[in-house]
Amino acid sequence: MDEYLLNVLNESTRVISKLQILSNYFEDDVVYKIYLRTQVIHDLFETNPEISASKLELFHLQFTQSVIDLLKRIKKNNEKNVSLVYDEIQLNNDLIDKMNESVYTEKHFNLDKQRQTLKINTSLRRLYQVLSDDSTDFPFSKNILSFSSRYAKDFFYEVSPELFDELVTYSHEEVYTNTYALIEKKLLGKLCKYDFKTDFYCGLKAGNVIVEVYKFQNTDSYFLFLPSRNLFLFFDPVKISELDLETTISKKSTIIQELRYKSDRLESSILGLKTYIPPDIRALLQESYHKISDISFLDTISNADVQANVLKTMLRTDMM
16 A cells, blocks of 8 residues: 555544544434445545545545534534533522522421411410400510511512502401400400411411411411501401412522523533534535435545535534
8 A cells, every 4th residue: 555545544534533523422313424424435445545545635625624624613612502501500500509598498388387376376365365354464475476577578478558458457346455456356256266276378468568367277267467566357368369379389489499490401401402403504414415425426526626615615604
């Protein structure tokens, strides 16, 4: 084997190795078929030294190197897009970590509303006793206001100011009043009848003002507690029938879930972004493959300039 042919074959092997690496990267059938066909053409020259090695040299110069340059540019562009996706995922994860530091979870909320219910029931029992004895004792449990201040922002349902005003409006003739509280007379009677057994139902807010709603156990009766005025009134649940009370997850937890879902979706898109080949370029590669697969390709290899020029034009476009 003469030195010129040996040098051409060695250089051909190096070029084909680059194409093989790109074929493995993209895992695209067209790119893989081009790689295989290029290897076949190389083998043809290696086993038939009588064929002018200049044709193989010209083939790689006009075609293979253009394909490699084109795929490298696509790869570089894809990697840049993947990097941007990873940056977005990292930003999402950083935000999730920050929110997790301050978010009150649904588990915390469910535990604390049980504690709050116990405080309310105990406080109402004491209030009944205070009113009955005409005492000046303070009836409310310690930190009874902390529950709303902690959970209202994330777990209480927003209502209109008009509805809120309607819910807390009362007639002075219908309430018992002392230094510490106001409670509807009939409500106090019903609480006594049912032994002060109630459960937290939901929280409502209008801007910065809130109410806690409680339900008598084993009945369809409800009452509200307005912490800012220590006011207790009967409550009609029909007035909030349009609210989706099944949704108890906090707003922050919802945002965290959405961010996690978005990150997962971005993560799953990375492989597709990494190996993406624009349709127009893929169509060109498919056409190129058909040309080099033609049985008479070697006879016309010196005329491959047209196809090579199309590939090189692609390198100068913004199609990727």
